[in-house]
Amino acid sequence: MPIIVRLDVLLAKRKVKSKDLAAHIGITEANLSLLKSGKVKGVRFATLAAICEYLECQPGDILEYHEDL
Amino acid sequence: MTKIDRNIRILKSIVIIMIVLMLGGQFWYWFAPFSSDFVETSHPIISQYGGLESLDPQQSALGFLITLAPKLALVWAMILLLKLSNALIAGKWFDQDSENHCTQIGRWLIIFVGLTILHRTLLVLLLTMNNPEGEHHFSVSVSTNDLMTLVPALLCLIIGHMVRIARSQRDELNEIV
Structure with missing residues (x-):
């Protein structure tokens, strides 16, 4: 899949826990984990x-396209 | 209990009664000593060729087996319908089992139609097998009832396919967060 999910990088930069983000967007931590790993x-x-x-970011900060993948 | 659950339970009871009547009737027709009128009503071919009394024991046994074959196919389709009903009552509308049962019911109904057509041919051959040479009969007949049975058979196959597509779409949707 040539789409890379950069969510883990963004979470680290913002110093936000996965648990808090999952609670905010209303999905389970398991699904957020799957999203972070691109699965x-x-x-x-x-x-x-x-x-x-x-x-406080743009979709382009979370998703990246790599042609060679 | 929802309305659809109640209706499915009613359907289950009807199907069970039909299975019992069908198999019970089959044995009754062939083995009850005073059932020849029933046999002739149920199998007009037999009355056309001299009635049940004209058959020797070997012909009777074979006739029983020949007429049993399509009934067994239909009974198996009904048992699958019972299994499907149980799955639906359990809320498994888009389950792999429901899809398989639907498709299998369709296939067994088609087999039932095939066996029904074949059993009439075999019955005529059986009834005339003791006739002198040159007087054995061979007939192939297809009735509108046979063709009408193909309608629910095809519907079952189509519904099975629809369940398969719906299930794959649901699974794909589950992979979107």
Whole structure:
């Protein structure tokens, strides 16, 4: 999959715990963990918007496209 | 209990009664000493070829087996319907088992139609097997009832396919966070 999820990097930069983010966006920690590791087929716009709101970032900060992957 | 659950339970009771009547009737027709009128009503071919009394024990035994075959196929389809009903009552509408049961019911109904057509041919061959040479009969007949049975069979196959697609879409949706 050429889409890389940079959520773990962003969480570290913002010093935010996964548990707090999961509680804010209303998904389980297990699903957030799957999202961080890129083991999901997709992300809902609502989830993406909630993450951007909480981490004060843009979708492009979370997702990256790498052609060679 | 929801309305659909109640209806499924009613359907289950009807199916169980039908299975008992069908198998009980089969034995009654062939083995009860005063049942020839029933046999002739149930199998008009037999009355056309001289009635149950004209059959020797070997023909009777074979006739029983020949007429039993399509009934067994239908009974198995009904047992699968009972299994499907149990799965639906348990809330497994889009389960792998429900999909398999639906598809299997469709397949067994098609087998039932095939065996029904075949059993009439075999019955005529059996009833005329003791006839003199050159007087053995062979017939193939397809009735509108046979064709009508294909409608629920195809519906079951289509519903099974729809459940498979719905299940794969649900699984895919579960992988979106």
